[in-house]
Amino acid sequence: MKRTSVFTWILILSLATASAQSHYHSQHEPEEPKLTNLHFFLHEAPGGPNPTVAMIAQSNLTVDVNNSSMPFGTVYAIDDLLRVGSEPNSELIGNAQGLTVIIAGRNTRPSVLLYFDFGFTSGKFNGSSISVLSRNPTTDTERELAVVGGRGKFRRAKGFALLKVYSANATAIIAELNVTVIHYEGRSEF
Template identity: 80%
Template sequence: MLQSHSHSQHDPQDLKFTNLHFFLHEARAGNNTTVAMIARSNVTVDVDNSSMPYGTVYAIDDQLRVGPELDSELIGNAPGLVVLIAGRNTPLSVLLYLDLGFTTGKFNGSSISVLSRNPTTDMQLELSVVGGRGKFRMAKGFAHLKVYSENATALIAELNVTIIHYRGRSEF
């Protein structure tokens, strides 16, 4: 028999607010690309005449850096999936899942999971923080992603992340 126990008391001191600011670097061409198409729909009608048709799925493993410069400090990576979707009478949108994982500093070994859908034409995205691990255990919040620069070979996006998360016993 499956047993369950619930605990409804919450100590406000166990919750922590964290604001983070960093840049996502995506290489779309060259020897060190961080994005790869893994599936493409065989649908012959292209929604909005996009160069990235509906149903295309990309795997990514972008770099997280302190600044927009290519030589700024590397602080982690962002593996995830990008799916191009559309509905009836809706514009082409991107469904984005990223695991923002940190590999240096006080958040080393921790990550934040984001998941959201936004129109492909938006240069600023609001992403939902849906979880985390390590120091970001049980994270909830939002991330603003703003395209800093983009061309055919690279994308640099600025991220401002606001999260509420559980401190966890390891931080006491």
């Protein structure tokens, strides 16, 4: 009988230990959010010897209802440079990669749908990025874009980016960005 009791206790302890080690998640205290303000310039080259914009699809509409140089339904791939300043030789801090879709249709003002991933390649946020998905009314002087996520030090980011065209011509568009994000730098709770 004594052997059975010892064996029973060993079995109970073994099962309790196995059960505790088989969890696929853990719980921890929630991390405090951080607020970060960023200021940088996006440098785009729609033309010239090294363009950062490429048309990848165009609508098959036979008539352009707006007589626009950027007709409704056109999709562009973007790989723009992010710099500290407006000068073309200012410090490079990353790039903005993504897509723009011309969504100005009948009876609407010119607008594009943007998806950008602002990926940082130097400084405090090296290896991190901020994701923007927003409508961009191109005739507005200053546009507010929605920050919908991020990775690295910008994990679970949300916020907004104010975009203002600093200068523009046929070969270069420079936009000033002021970005405000709430994010979590540590481990994810999910």
